[in-house]
Amino acid sequence: MTDEIYRASTTAPVNIAVIKYWGKRDPKLNLPTNSSLSVTLSQSDLRTHTTASCSPSYPSFDSLLLNGSEQDVSGARTQACFRELRSLRRNLEGQDASLPKLSTLPLKIVSENNFPTAAGLASSAAGFAALVRAIANLYELPSSPTDLSRIARQGSGSACRSLFGGYVGWEQGKEVDGSDSVAFQVAPESHWPEMRAIILVVSAAKKGVSSTTGMQTTVATSSLFAARASDTVPKRMKQMQEAIQIKDFETFGKITMMDSNSFHATCLDTYPPIFYLNDVSRAAIKMVEAINAAAGRIIAAYTFDAGPNAVIYYLQENEAQVAGLFKAFMGEKDGWKGTRGDAIQASEEAFGKMKGEVGVAVDLLKEGVSRVILTGVGEGPVETKESLIDEKGQPISTSS
Amino acid sequence: MTDEIYRASTTAPVNIAVIKYWGKRDPKLNLPTNSSLSVTLSQSDLRTHTTASCSPSYPSFDSLLLNGSEQDVSGARTQACFRELRSLRRNLEGQDASLPKLSTLPLKIVSENNFPTAAGLASSAAGFAALVRAIANLYELPSSPTDLSRIARQGSGSACRSLFGGYVGWEQGKEVDGSDSVAFQVAPESHWPEMRAIILVVSAAKKGVSSTTGMQTTVATSSLFAARASDTVPKRMKQMQEAIQIKDFETFGKITMMDSNSFHATCLDTYPPIFYLNDVSRAAIKMVEAINAAAGRIIAAYTFDAGPNAVIYYLQENEAQVAGLFKAFMGEKDGWKGTRGDAIQASEEAFGKMKGEVGVAVDLLKEGVSRVILTGVGEGPVETKESLIDEKGQPISTSS
Known part of the structure; x- marks a missing residue:
């Protein structure tokens, strides 16, 4: 050697x-x-x-x-x-x-x-x-x-x-x-490439409980957790796979929202309770509910991991009514710039329907969201020739 | 006649x-x-x-x-x-x-x-x-x-x-x-007259879902609700009655907090989700957790009905470490005045232990709590000779 x-x-x-x-x-x-x-x-x-x-x-x-x-x-x-x-x-x-x-x-x-x-x-x-x-x-x-x-x-x-x-x-x-x-x-x-996501990055006052610690406390103390694991999720796994197979966004979206809420409910039912959602997260939920109400059907679906950031799924065809409305209501945010963000326009009809009732939510989002990330479904790991280690074994920094 | x-x-x-x-x-x-x-x-x-x-x-x-x-x-x-x-x-x-x-x-x-x-x-x-x-x-x-x-x-x-x-x-x-x-x-x-309560009245941006509507939506849509009704509550009813009989505040307090969280968890698990707790409510929870941590045991217990107001139970003997600390941290609020409020003093030792870690919570409470009510366990309905209708059948106003 x-x-x-x-x-x-x-x-x-x-x-x-x-x-x-x-x-x-x-x-x-x-x-x-x-x-x-x-x-x-x-x-x-x-x-x-x-x-x-x-x-x-x-x-x-x-x-x-x-x-x-x-x-x-x-x-x-x-x-x-x-x-x-x-x-x-x-x-x-x-x-x-x-x-x-x-x-x-x-x-x-x-x-x-x-x-x-x-x-x-x-x-x-x-x-x-x-x-x-x-x-x-x-x-x-x-x-x-x-x-x-x-x-x-x-x-x-x-x-x-x-x-x-x-x-x-x-x-x-x-x-x-x-x-x-x-x-x-x-x-x-490639089966359903139209799936898009907007991530609202929420500035949290402080990092919450780590997920590793949090989930074990939930298992140990939540009296509602067992029902989620044994009944709720198995049913939803089946429904969600079917929804994806037939590209049924309404079912996909509804289960996505319900399952996020179910997860955060078991966190709240933990002792001591774990809170990842804050008032800004709830404002994002309110906006999604208003967007769906204006559309008359589920075209946007929120989900939250172990933190306050909102991830909102939608289909490309509804971009004006989802990402467009967040852009129109929230105004300037890091992330709206660039080719993709510039192209997003709001649906004026939906904007008109919503503006009377989302005032408080919009104020919270303007104040609490530090940046947005526009993305969508993508591919798995990709091998690349671009190396972060040079031929002498030294790290190459590509950071800007 | x-x-x-x-x-x-x-x-x-x-x-x-x-x-x-x-x-x-x-x-x-x-x-x-x-x-x-x-x-x-x-x-x-x-x-x-x-x-x-x-x-x-x-x-x-x-x-x-x-x-x-x-x-x-x-x-x-x-x-x-x-x-x-x-x-x-x-x-x-x-x-x-x-x-x-x-x-x-x-x-x-x-x-x-x-x-x-x-x-x-x-x-x-x-x-x-x-x-x-x-x-x-x-x-x-x-x-x-x-x-x-x-x-x-x-x-x-x-x-x-x-x-x-x-x-x-x-x-x-x-x-x-x-x-x-x-x-x-x-x-x-008279069995346990030392039970006190402090109510933090939180100014909500808007009234939430009515409890009548909310609870029926929970029954219809929450996948976790059935476990609460059939398993969680029956166990807690038994434990709570025993705790009251033997005046065991730690058990009383722990079940009180867990059951409030369980109830709000089923609200969050409702579709669409129901939120009664806001960031000010969570700040009250954080304060109670800090108070109990400083005491090394449960001496205060929060509970929330269908709204953001916090009700915090404690025993008279711990007034300085519970109501006293809320008073010391929150400062001037409508409700601290009067004979009862004036008499409340904070435990300096507990204040010192807590002050480094409750800054954000205190700011939220100062901003979001509009008044406090100091009360305690009391008697049932009392017949009174003071009538609100005069001998001619006309209403008498006693309102100030």
Whole structure:
């Protein structure tokens, strides 16, 4: 083996669940108490770019540089991903003695997000999906996205869904070892490419309870949680997959909103209660309700993860009545600029119908939303030649 | 029968539930989907004063004057109360021919609250309890408070609990006609007279969904509601009654907080979602959590009805660490004045422990709380000679 530098790079997407993951039946393996389903978002708007590299010339420890700052890789979750991937590589090396023994070399990983981490957007899903995909590329593993989802899940539960593009389920599974708790593609992005999303980034006074801590407190203390996991979600998983198959936005939207509310209801039913929604989040809900009332049907659907940011799904054909109205009512915000934002026009008819009743909500959004992100359904991880590590093994910064 | 004016007067209290009533199994009879439990609050702070009167000289229709304005009495709920009470009077008249036939005479009722209706405090409980108790007094009915609770329930569900003082349960009952859905006294106020309450009246931008509409939408759409009604509340009813019997404030407080959160969780799980708590309500929760953390145990317990106002229960012995801290942190508010408010001093030790971490919450409370009401557990309806109708049948205004 020479002192060669081995490198491979990928990008991976963020996903925003429409049926939420909340609660672990096994915290160590990140095995969930219920299945979940998400939409993978376009990587031109939100993605993690990761280069995995290994070399005999590297210092003898694994390292991870994220957005220019060194991360601790000693945590059980990162270690589980490294261990599983090395084990797969070791199997290959065992079968073919001509392969370089990459599994024995220290890993150097460099990773960058194309969105501000301060925005509070769940970046761990894209992060662990990119990490696992990049190392799998480096090791030239024949593993399928489903196989890799099993590994990424151990890094961060929802990361398993970012191994696929389009509409992605995560089967909770029954096995104790988690072998059947994997992601699967419900439909590729090409099946229903018209799905758009607007993200309202809400400036929170303070970060709320971490999702890892929060979900376990919910499982332990909420008297309503069991009904969600055992009855509510299984029914919705079925309905949601059907809605996606037949491209029925009204059902998709209604279940999305109901499931977000159900998740936050179990947070409120936790002791002590967990609040992720604030008055600005509620103003976004009010706006979506007014938009749907003006349209006479569900054309917009809100969902909230473990924070106050609103993600609002809609179809391209209704852009003027959804994104257009948010733009018209909220006025200047970072994110409306650029080709996509400039093209968005409001429906004047809907604006007229709504303006009498959304005054308070609009004031709250103007004050509380720091930026908007316009995006839509997108593809899964993409291998790239653009490396974040140069041929000498040094990190290359692409940050602006 | 002469043209005599028959009159009787009572006062009746407000009650604030610690296990919430939300959901009707029979909307017409106000039969609930779960039992509930409340603390009756002192009438020196919050009460309805009602005089019921009848006379052959009155115009031939029933009337109700509340705080100086004529009310519609044609609604099914008020009519049900009138009908049931007249029926009981008619039975008496049938048994004793010497009794004047009051059941045939028009009713004139005058009612006044000693608290601002604009405060958004649920006044319908005190209102219907006073109405039913005053007419029962007028008719000289031998009915027990339990019998009257069955009638008041038909006016407003939670009114049935205002027929008793102290700690009061409302048994959901099983009968179709509602005959076993009545209030009962868990313990009189003298059993645990140290229970105090501070009410933070929050200025809401707009009145939320009415509880009558809201609770039926919850029953129809929340997937988590059934578990609350069938499992959560029955367990808590038992625990709460035991806690009251043995005067265990920590259990009383914990269940109070959990049940308020459970109720609001089912509101959030309603479609479309119902929000009664706002950022000011959450600031009150944060303060209570900080107060309990500083004390190292539960000495304060928040609860919220169908609105943003916080009611915080505590024991007299902890006044400096509960009401005192709210006073010290919030500063000048309408309601701190007067003998009771002036006497309240903050615990300096607790103030010091908390001040570093409640800044944001304190700002929200200062801005969003319009007044405080200091009160405590109190007695049930009290007959009074002070009449709101003079000997000529004319209303007397006592309003300031």
